[in-house]
Structures are given as C-alpha cells and as structure tokens.
Amino acid sequence: MRIAFVAANREVLPDPVIPLGLLSVLEACPSTHERLFLDLCFEPEPERALRDFVREQKPELVALSLRNLQSADYSDAHSNVQAYARLVAAVREVSEAPVVLGGGGYSLMPEALLERLGADFGVAGEGEVVFPALVEALTTGGDTAEVAGLYRRVEGRAHAPRTMPPFVDLATLKFVSRRRVDRRHYAASGIESVQTKRGCPLHCSYCTYPTIEGHQSRLRPPSHVADELQHIRLEAPEVDHFFVVDSVFNLPRRHALAVSDAIAERGIDLPWTCYANPLGFDGELAEHMVAAGCVGIEVGSDSGSDTVLAKLGKSFDAAAIREAHRVAESAGLLDCHTFLLGTPGETLDEVKRSLDFIVDLAPSAAILMVWNDDAEALVPPSASPRTELRQSILDLLSAQAASQGRWVVPPLGKRFDARRFSLLRRRGLSGPLWQHLG
Ligand code: B12
Structure with missing residues (x-):
C-alpha cells in the first residue's frame, strides 16, 4: 500500500518541533509498504502543498498527525481545528484515499474531531500498533471494525473502538530516521x-x-x-x-x-x-x-x-x-x-x-x-x-x-x-x- 504520512503541525513557538510521534508510526509500519512523508510546518500554503503532494504521489491512505489543537499563546489561544479541517478537505478534493487522524491533539477529542473534520479513521494515543493493524486490514480486506483501538466514522457518526489494544512494548520500537526530518527544524532551534x-x-x-x-x-x-x-x-x-x-x-x-x-x-x-x-x-x-x-x-x-x-x-x-x-x-x-x-x-x-x-x-x-x-x-x-x-x-x-x-x-x-x-x-x-x- 502507498501511504502518505503528513505532519499538520505548524506551531513554531516556543520552537518548531519535529514530528517525532508520526515518524515513529511510520517506522512501525512494515517497509513492504511505500511510506511517503510530508511535513507542513514550514509550508507557506499548507493546503495547496498537501493537495499537490496527494495529486502527484497518489497515496492510497493518508495518515494525518494533529499535534496542537491550540496555539501556544493562551491569551487569545487560537484553535487549529478549522485549519485541520481544511487539510482533510484538500485531500478529498483530489483523492478518494481514506484519511486517518492521530496525534496528541487528536487524542484529546477523538470522536468529536473525527466527525468535525470528516476523516475516516482515528487513533487516540500511541499509533505504532493500531495503525499497522489498520493497514493490514485494508490490504487484506479485513473488517476495520475489528481493529482494536480504531475509531471509525460511519455515515457521518464516530464509532469508538470495541476493544483496546495492549500498550506498545517500547523496547521493540525502531529509531525514528532523522534523515526524513525537514532540516529547517534543526536550523531553527x-x-x-x-x-x-x-x-x-x-x-x-x-x-x-x-x-x-x-x-x-x-x-x-x-x-x-x-x-x-x-x-x-x-x-x-x-x-x-x-x-x-x-x-x-x-x-x-x-x-x-x-x-x-x-x-x-x-x-x-x-x-x-x-x-x-x-x-x-x-x-x-x-x-x-x-x-x-x-x-x-x-x-x-x-x-x-x-x-x-x-x-x-x-x-x-x-x-x-x-x-x-x-x-x-x-x-x-x-x-x-x-x-x-x-x-x-x-x-x-x-x-x-x-x-x-x-x-x-x-x-x-x-x-x-x-x-x-x-x-x-x-x-x-x-x-x-x-x-x-x-x-x-x-x-x-x-x-x-x-x-x-x-x-x-x-x-x-x-x-x-x-x-x-x-x-x-x-x-x-x-x-x-x-x-x-x-
Ligand atoms: C514535550 C512536549 C512539548 C515540548 C516539545 C519539545 C520538543 N523538542 O519536542 C514543548 C515544551 C516545546 C512543547 C510546546 C508546545 N506544546 Co506541547 N507537549 C509536549 C508533550 C509533553 C509530549 C509530546 C511528545 O513529543 N510526545 C512523544 C511522541 C512520540 O508522542 P506523540 O507526538 O503524541 O505521538 C504518538 C501518538 O500521538 C500517535 N500519533 C501521532 N501522530 C499520529 C498520526 C497518526 C495518523 C496516528 C494513527 C497516530 C499518531 O502515535 C505517536 C507514537 O505513539 C505533550 C503531552 C503528551 N504527554 O503527549 C504536549 C502537547 C503535545 N503540547 C501541547 C501544546 C498545546 C503545546 C504548545 C502549543 C504550547 C503549550 N502550551 O505547551 C507548544 C507548541 C510547540 C510546537 N512547536 O508545536 C498539547 C497539544 C494538544 C492541545 N491541547 O492543543 C499537548 C498534548 C499537551 C496539552 N497541553 O494538552 N510541548
């Protein structure tokens, strides 16, 4: 399967941060799949960048990482939710690939965000077990409702997982490849x-x-x-x-x-x-x-x-x-x-x-x-x-x-x-x- 891993976070205060969690999910996904990666942090026009990427690369699945629901500034804390919704819409304009949400921000409101953003699937909490299980189900024609820990949107309504997976054994995690990291992260801080x-x-x-x-x-x-x-x-x-x-x-x-x-x-x-x-x-x-x-x-x-x-x-x-x-x-x-x-x-x-x-x-x-x-x-x-x-x-x-x-x-x-x-x-x-x- 051809999978696009997309980091949606664009906050740069107090510093830009590398998409460590998303990259860890990418590493946990078997390398028999084609794993594409896009970081929107420094893109001046994120929706266009994502739309172009999806149009050119034609992924069959889009994994979107949502780290921050709010900006760093609590005074007039702005919400990033509308910007995230526009990203999902940008994918929809050019592709029928299912969209999977995950990340620290997503995990705080998995059902509401799945419905609000109109994505297909969501993973609350760590993704290294659930995401590969979803990929497996999608490639083998398995029932996604059976995937432990997976939120699904069916006819506009979010469905919580029937069962939860065990925690990830951290000793089995592969190191995140820093070669994939956009160098502007390191240049910035x-x-x-x-x-x-x-x-x-x-x-x-x-x-x-x-x-x-x-x-x-x-x-x-x-x-x-x-x-x-x-x-x-x-x-x-x-x-x-x-x-x-x-x-x-x-x-x-x-x-x-x-x-x-x-x-x-x-x-x-x-x-x-x-x-x-x-x-x-x-x-x-x-x-x-x-x-x-x-x-x-x-x-x-x-x-x-x-x-x-x-x-x-x-x-x-x-x-x-x-x-x-x-x-x-x-x-x-x-x-x-x-x-x-x-x-x-x-x-x-x-x-x-x-x-x-x-x-x-x-x-x-x-x-x-x-x-x-x-x-x-x-x-x-x-x-x-x-x-x-x-x-x-x-x-x-x-x-x-x-x-x-x-x-x-x-x-x-x-x-x-x-x-x-x-x-x-x-x-x-x-x-x-x-x-x-x-
Ligand atoms: C460390 C940290 C910081 C450090 C980061 C330093 C650094 N160099 O990385 C500092 C202090 C700079 C910081 C700043 C901010 N942070 Co902060 N931070 C954290 C913290 C504690 C850990 C984040 C982390 O790296 N986790 C480790 C990685 C491996 O986990 P992960 O990213 O969650 O990814 C896992 C899963 O989420 C999932 N996953 C991730 N992406 C995807 C995608 C898909 C498709 C799937 C299936 C799964 C998946 O799988 C991953 C692996 O298991 C979290 C709270 C927490 N305990 O999670 C808050 C947290 C992420 N921060 C938050 C916020 C708001 C911010 C700030 C905006 C301001 C603030 N008030 O602190 C800024 C923004 C900075 C920026 N540029 O983005 C919020 C975000 C949610 C929200 N409420 O909006 C969190 C959740 C804390 C909170 N207040 O609720 N932060």
Missing part, C-alpha cells in the same frame, strides 16, 4: 526530541497527558535511549541540544538515574533539558543528570499556595518547589517554573501570594500563564473571555513583569514572541530560550 518512557503516574486535575499516554509508566531500556542519541549524532550532526519529551523525566526516579548513567557512560556530549517534578528530585539524581549533560529542568510548579496546589491535585507543596530549586541550583542546573494563575476557585489574594512566592524563589525563569476556561474549547474563541479575575491578574502581571527580567508572560506576549526568539537564535543561542533570560 537545533533541538532534537527524545523519549525515555510513556505514561504519567500523576493526577494533576487539569492535565491531559495521562489521556494521551495513560497513567502507567512504561520504560524504554536506558541503553536504547543512549543508542538513539548516537544514531541522532550520525543522522543529524547539526543537533546541538535535546529535549526529553516524557511527561516527567524524573519519575520513576530509578529510571531517570539509569537513563542518565547510560548517556554518561557512552560519553554522549550533548546538552539536554527535561520536565521534572519536585517529587523524587534530589541532589544525587541531579548530579547524575548533570554528568549526563543535563543543563536545565522545566517544572510545572503552578502555584505558590499550598491550598491551590492541593486543589489542583499536585503531588507536592510550596516547600517542595523551594527544595527543587535549591537542589537544581546546587547541582548547577537552570530551572524554569511554569505557574498557572487564576485556576477555578483561586482568589486574587492567592494569586498575589503566588507572585510574591515567585519573586522570592527567583528561579532561572518563570513562565506565567493565566487560566483560561476556553482554552480547551474546540470552537476557537475570537478573543479569550476576560473575566474579572483574569483581567485583574493580567493587570497585575503587566505592572510587575517589566521589573522581573526572568518572567515570561505568554498571555501578554512578554518575552514570548517570534521576533525576539529569532533574534536570540541569530545570536547563536542554543536549547530552550528561557535558559538565556538571565
């Missing part, structure tokens, strides 16, 4: 994406990660992670940094330790950053991470108030955030903390206390987001709702952000805009840009 596990054991009330990856931690053998980094060195020598895309790198702690040691033992000399949780982050682990090349951690701290942290189902309190900062600083790691202000039930006083907390914490960078009830909405808000609380928080932030050089405030575009980012890159700065605020 030099950042590579690497995964050491799937699943998040935490239960933060608002978080979608477990919906995509499940709660159960499934680990890649540490030696595979180190092997993959060597493979990246060969296939993409221009890479000068990698980001660990795990929901949280340091949980389980023993895996983080083993992965760090495997990287250090190989002598892979490549700086990296990751998401870390104050839980299970201590001096010993930080030292091993640094020895493996880790230069910074991103922490979803969310609030400086214990009441709010408890309400959000966070597994730590404000004292643990301070301790994580202390540990990072003594190990020589930069730390970037994201805070989410004005969450449901939070008062303006609590927000003010959080701001005092952040000033006092003085991390390498703080990213301040303001809760937006509409952020998850499928229908794009033309302008985000300016509730009274939201507006008061934004006013507080505008007043304070000017004097806080390490605060990034995406809803106000403060230290978070494409022009500033490209200026910094042109100065040759590598890795996530928050590291260079100081």
Whole structure:
C-alpha cells in the first residue's frame, strides 16, 4: 500500500518541533509498504502543498498527525481545528484515499474531531500498533471494525473502538530516521526530541497527558535511549541540544538515574533539558543528570499556595518547589517554573501570594500563564473571555513583569514572541530560550 504520512503541525513557538510521534508510526509500519512523508510546518500554503503532494504521489491512505489543537499563546489561544479541517478537505478534493487522524491533539477529542473534520479513521494515543493493524486490514480486506483501538466514522457518526489494544512494548520500537526530518527544524532551534518512557503516574486535575499516554509508566531500556542519541549524532550532526519529551523525566526516579548513567557512560556530549517534578528530585539524581549533560529542568510548579496546589491535585507543596530549586541550583542546573494563575476557585489574594512566592524563589525563569476556561474549547474563541479575575491578574502581571527580567508572560506576549526568539537564535543561542533570560 502507498501511504502518505503528513505532519499538520505548524506551531513554531516556543520552537518548531519535529514530528517525532508520526515518524515513529511510520517506522512501525512494515517497509513492504511505500511510506511517503510530508511535513507542513514550514509550508507557506499548507493546503495547496498537501493537495499537490496527494495529486502527484497518489497515496492510497493518508495518515494525518494533529499535534496542537491550540496555539501556544493562551491569551487569545487560537484553535487549529478549522485549519485541520481544511487539510482533510484538500485531500478529498483530489483523492478518494481514506484519511486517518492521530496525534496528541487528536487524542484529546477523538470522536468529536473525527466527525468535525470528516476523516475516516482515528487513533487516540500511541499509533505504532493500531495503525499497522489498520493497514493490514485494508490490504487484506479485513473488517476495520475489528481493529482494536480504531475509531471509525460511519455515515457521518464516530464509532469508538470495541476493544483496546495492549500498550506498545517500547523496547521493540525502531529509531525514528532523522534523515526524513525537514532540516529547517534543526536550523531553527537545533533541538532534537527524545523519549525515555510513556505514561504519567500523576493526577494533576487539569492535565491531559495521562489521556494521551495513560497513567502507567512504561520504560524504554536506558541503553536504547543512549543508542538513539548516537544514531541522532550520525543522522543529524547539526543537533546541538535535546529535549526529553516524557511527561516527567524524573519519575520513576530509578529510571531517570539509569537513563542518565547510560548517556554518561557512552560519553554522549550533548546538552539536554527535561520536565521534572519536585517529587523524587534530589541532589544525587541531579548530579547524575548533570554528568549526563543535563543543563536545565522545566517544572510545572503552578502555584505558590499550598491550598491551590492541593486543589489542583499536585503531588507536592510550596516547600517542595523551594527544595527543587535549591537542589537544581546546587547541582548547577537552570530551572524554569511554569505557574498557572487564576485556576477555578483561586482568589486574587492567592494569586498575589503566588507572585510574591515567585519573586522570592527567583528561579532561572518563570513562565506565567493565566487560566483560561476556553482554552480547551474546540470552537476557537475570537478573543479569550476576560473575566474579572483574569483581567485583574493580567493587570497585575503587566505592572510587575517589566521589573522581573526572568518572567515570561505568554498571555501578554512578554518575552514570548517570534521576533525576539529569532533574534536570540541569530545570536547563536542554543536549547530552550528561557535558559538565556538571565
Ligand atoms: C514535550 C512536549 C512539548 C515540548 C516539545 C519539545 C520538543 N523538542 O519536542 C514543548 C515544551 C516545546 C512543547 C510546546 C508546545 N506544546 Co506541547 N507537549 C509536549 C508533550 C509533553 C509530549 C509530546 C511528545 O513529543 N510526545 C512523544 C511522541 C512520540 O508522542 P506523540 O507526538 O503524541 O505521538 C504518538 C501518538 O500521538 C500517535 N500519533 C501521532 N501522530 C499520529 C498520526 C497518526 C495518523 C496516528 C494513527 C497516530 C499518531 O502515535 C505517536 C507514537 O505513539 C505533550 C503531552 C503528551 N504527554 O503527549 C504536549 C502537547 C503535545 N503540547 C501541547 C501544546 C498545546 C503545546 C504548545 C502549543 C504550547 C503549550 N502550551 O505547551 C507548544 C507548541 C510547540 C510546537 N512547536 O508545536 C498539547 C497539544 C494538544 C492541545 N491541547 O492543543 C499537548 C498534548 C499537551 C496539552 N497541553 O494538552 N510541548
């Protein structure tokens, strides 16, 4: 079968990211099939590019990866859903090939999106087992309704899978070929994406990660992670940094330790950053991470108030955030903390206390987001709702952000805009840009 794998993501803030998940699904598909690949990230006219590609290449199946439902900017978070619908329509104009949807964004609303975009099939969560099973059914004339984990649209209505497949055994995954990656990704940021596990054991009330990856931690053998980094060195020598895309790198702690040691033992000399949780982050682990090349951690701290942290189902309190900062600083790691202000039930006083907390914490960078009830909405808000609380928080932030050089405030575009980012890159700065605020 001739299959077109198409990456639909066009977000470039804070940096463009390689379509790691889609490429992994491509690798999992037997090479007896013809596997074509198109990345729309840098295409000035994505619909036309896709239409031309499909017209010329005549795929018999189109796999469309939908990573982000929204833009990076939560202030007036724009929805990408209409743009995705136009892509499906562009395929339909020139081809009768079935369209299969997948990706992190798609996984959050598999039924609604299948109907709304008018595609034929969808896979929520990891695609390395379900997609090849669908290809097998389509090539052998099997019943697609029997494919475990497959959403189908029949007469305009989405049908959920009858059964779910087992999780993918990460030890069996092939390395993604970085030769297929559009070099403009590396030219833009030099950042590579690497995964050491799937699943998040935490239960933060608002978080979608477990919906995509499940709660159960499934680990890649540490030696595979180190092997993959060597493979990246060969296939993409221009890479000068990698980001660990795990929901949280340091949980389980023993895996983080083993992965760090495997990287250090190989002598892979490549700086990296990751998401870390104050839980299970201590001096010993930080030292091993640094020895493996880790230069910074991103922490979803969310609030400086214990009441709010408890309400959000966070597994730590404000004292643990301070301790994580202390540990990072003594190990020589930069730390970037994201805070989410004005969450449901939070008062303006609590927000003010959080701001005092952040000033006092003085991390390498703080990213301040303001809760937006509409952020998850499928229908794009033309302008985000300016509730009274939201507006008061934004006013507080505008007043304070000017004097806080390490605060990034995406809803106000403060230290978070494409022009500033490209200026910094042109100065040759590598890795996530928050590291260079100081
Ligand atoms: C790491 C990460 C980041 C890092 C990326 C760093 C890097 N170098 O890659 C950073 C911090 C930069 C980032 C930024 C953003 N992110 Co982000 N990110 C993630 C995270 C944690 C992991 C993504 C990842 O790489 N996973 C590993 C790969 C292997 O998995 P995957 O892409 O999901 O692919 C699998 C399946 O989805 C499926 N699949 C994928 N494509 C296809 C296609 C088909 C046809 C099929 C069948 C299956 C399939 O199979 C794949 C393999 O199993 C996810 C949350 C999560 N836990 O998934 C959010 C997530 C993807 N991000 C999200 C968002 C919104 C963003 C931003 C827009 C802003 C923000 N608020 O963070 C920006 C956009 C950046 C950009 N240019 O696109 C959302 C997207 C959904 C949504 N709500 O819109 C997610 C889901 C988190 C969330 N808030 O819900 N992100």
